[in-house]
Amino acid sequence: xxxxxxxxxxxxxxxxxxxxxxxxxxxxxxxxxxxxxxxxxxxxxxxxxxxxxxxxxxxxxxxxxxxxxxxxxxxxxxxxxxxxxxxxxxxxxxxxxxxxxxxxxxxxxxxxxxxxxxxxxxxxxxxxxxxxxxxxxxxxxxxxxxxxxxxxxxxxxxxxxxxxxxxxxxxxxxxxxxxxxxxxxxxxxxxxxxxxxxxxxxxxxxxxxxxxxxxxxxxxxxxxxxxxxxxxxxxxxxxxxxxxxxxxxxxxxxxxxxxxxxxxxxxxxxxxxxxxxxxxxxxxxxxxxxxxxxxxxxxxxxxxxxxxxxxxxxxxxxxxxxxxxxxxxxxxxxxxxxxxxxxxx
Amino acid sequence: xxxxxxxxxxxxxxxxxxxxxxxxxxxxxxxxxxxxxxxxxxxxxxxxxxxxxxxxxxxxxxxxxxxxxxxxxxxxxxxxxxxxxxxxxxxxxxxxxxxxxxxxxxxxxxxxxxxxxxxxxxxxxxxxxxxxxxxxxxxxxxxxxxxxxxxxxxxxxxxxxxxxxxxxxxxxxxxxxxxxxxxxxxxxxxxxxxxxxxxxxxxxxxxxxxxxxxxxxxxxxxxxxxxxxxxxxxxxxxxxxxxxxxxxxxxxxxxxxxxxxxxxxxxxxxxxxxxxxxxxxxxxxxxxxxxxxxxxxxxxxxxxxxxxxxxxxxxxxxxxxxxxxxxxxxxxxxxxxx
Numbered sequence: 001x002x003x004x005x006x007x008x009x010x011x012x013x014x015x016x017x018x019x020x021x022x023x024x025x026x027x028x029x030x031x032x033x034x035x036x037x038x039x040x041x042x043x044x045x046x047x048x049x050x051x052x053x054x055x056x057x058x059x060x061x062x063x064x065x066x067x068x069x070x071x072x073x074x075x076x077x078x079x080x081x082x083x084x085x086x087x088x089x090x091x092x093x094x095x096x097x098x099x100x101x102x103x104x105x106x107x108x109x110x111x112x113x114x115x116x117x118x119x120x121x122x123x124x125x126x127x128x129x130x131x132x133x134x135x136x137x138x139x140x141x142x143x144x145x146x147x148x149x150x151x152x153x154x155x156x157x158x159x160x161x162x163x164x165x166x167x168x169x170x171x172x173x174x175x176x177x178x179x180x181x182x183x184x185x186x187x188x189x190x191x192x193x194x195x196x197x198x199x200x201x202x203x204x205x206x207x208x209x210x211x212x213x214x215x216x217x218x219x220x221x222x223x224x225x226x227x228x229x230x231x232x233x234x235x236x237x238x239x240x241x242x243x244x245x246x247x248x249x250x251x252x253x254x255x256x257x258x259x260x261x262x263x264x265x266x267x268x269x270x271x272x273x274x275x276x277x278x279x280x281x282x283x284x285x286x287x288x289x290x291x292x293x294x295x296x297x298x299x300x301x302x303x304x305x306x307x308x309x310x311x312x313x314x315x316x317x318x319x320x321x322x323x324x325x326x327x328x329x330x331x332x333x334x335x336x337x338x339x340x341x342x343x344x345x
Numbered sequence: 346x347x348x349x350x351x352x353x354x355x356x357x358x359x360x361x362x363x364x365x366x367x368x369x370x371x372x373x374x375x376x377x378x379x380x381x382x383x384x385x386x387x388x389x390x391x392x393x394x395x396x397x398x399x400x401x402x403x404x405x406x407x408x409x410x411x412x413x414x415x416x417x418x419x420x421x422x423x424x425x426x427x428x429x430x431x432x433x434x435x436x437x438x439x440x441x442x443x444x445x446x447x448x449x450x451x452x453x454x455x456x457x458x459x460x461x462x463x464x465x466x467x468x469x470x471x472x473x474x475x476x477x478x479x480x481x482x483x484x485x486x487x488x489x490x491x492x493x494x495x496x497x498x499x500x501x502x503x504x505x506x507x508x509x510x511x512x513x514x515x516x517x518x519x520x521x522x523x524x525x526x527x528x529x530x531x532x533x534x535x536x537x538x539x540x541x542x543x544x545x546x547x548x549x550x551x552x553x554x555x556x557x558x559x560x561x562x563x564x565x566x567x568x569x570x571x572x573x574x575x576x577x578x579x580x581x582x583x584x585x586x587x588x589x590x591x592x593x594x595x596x597x598x599x600x601x602x603x604x605x606x607x608x609x610x611x612x613x614x615x616x617x618x619x620x621x622x623x624x625x626x627x628x629x630x631x632x633x634x635x636x637x638x639x640x641x642x643x644x645x646x647x648x649x650x651x652x653x654x655x656x657x658x659x660x661x662x663x664x665x666x667x668x669x670x671x672x673x674x675x676x677x678x679x680x681x682x683x
Binding site: 021022025026029033034140144145147148149150151152153156157159160163164165171172276279280282283284286287290291301302305306313317320321324325328 | 487488490491492494495496497498499502503504506507589593596597600601602603614617618620621624625626627629632633635636639640641643644647648651
């Protein structure tokens, strides 16, 4: 990324400047996908068998009869002003979907990430340290299984076990009807967990937590497999370095060598990959939300796709693209702050 | 990837363009112990599914959309496993086992088409972009990075949504498979592009490539004879790992209703979507078996890919003789991340 920048401010400036072409390209890709790709959007949204007059009318209403370049300018201009459009199938704006459904998704992904980091980092270090032992085989098998099992299948298995068999946890939704209504009416941030704390609504808080367990665990397992594999490889590579040998030679305990000397350096690539996981998390969230009927943005996207609500789909996808760019920017900045090699390379 | 081309420039000249691949695969036949068994276990699973896919009509007790038995009676709806239906029947009143067997056919067709197409597009793009550099390279890298950063399943859903009904000229059954495969292809092109381009950039600077250029070889000759053979070794690893990932994407598409349609072929992801509603009621056979099939095949492909990576990657290989190259490690990290 940084070509010749030696100082941190200069690196950051270069990196932030790179966001502009990245955003522009992603928005252009979204636009091209939605307008130029085969499959006319209006025809698709009307089901393909609509009479020509109806198609023409809708085309005009949505502004699709204008030259492509004008539509493109309109789209980019709207995004720059934070205007992502308004639904054609309901009277909601994309922004309202982002703030409401987005908050539910944030809650889910936060829980998942927390679980994934805790389990993934711990297991990754252990099996990396004990490479090629039965422990390593078991750990890698676990990593492969969490990766190989589709999120929605894991979700269904959890439902079979914890809902159908043991009756421990609820199978769907973000909260029970009563608590849901109460939290909805007294919303501050739209994030139920946070709102419940602000309101001092401990009953609601408990209820939301109970609902969060299965979806969070399901999505977390998906990402945790990636962390296990990555941390393992990095610990193995780091343990081969001379400075590890030097630390061992100085008589530092193996435990300390692994945890203090190797683990820290093995973490640097993990930070980078956490950023890449944002995309995986968003994909996984769509599936997890559908499995647990979680009222998040992924489920909203599928719903609007099924309703063929074209503007809404484009708006949500645009926001996803912006999130991905923002996360990758943040991650690059964090990496530069913790690893001097990045900015001097 | 480490610039392994530096090892034996003369043999590369003598044995042609696949020398790199052959040399790169040598560690596989030399492998001993655990990595070898992991590789074999993966291969056995994958070949098992391939056999099931090819001989589906012979193995499967019923056709995938058959809902009447030989007496003209309907199969039970979500019937528990029994003698006539060892894996039970699902909510569509079809046989779960038959859906597993025919589903392997769908999965393999889609995955093979998707991997081959993304390879055919991604590898040449990476070769030319990396070799020639310049403005075209920069633009391609930006586009590919943007696509790579985008949530892959969402990209596939969007493409599948737009491609719906676009391949009807291929016949009903195959059109669904084709549009699913194309939707998946789009995700994986950037991966081939990135890996190939990055290794071309390091190979391009090797002395033997320079020598070929000095001797007056045309760019086409240099790329096909000297560069290609030394970067192609990355492809088997990416291809198997991508195949595993593609399978999951296909199932995800099916689960969301944007994959192969139920009238076109049996598809495990779609079966799981239909099984979802029954899970909290305790009907387990409609979800457990299709899910197990996905897990097994994905795990098999991953085992093959991972052990190939372990065996072929000089950075990870146990008997390490070369000093660690930070550039190769960075490339490796990227690949692990991908």
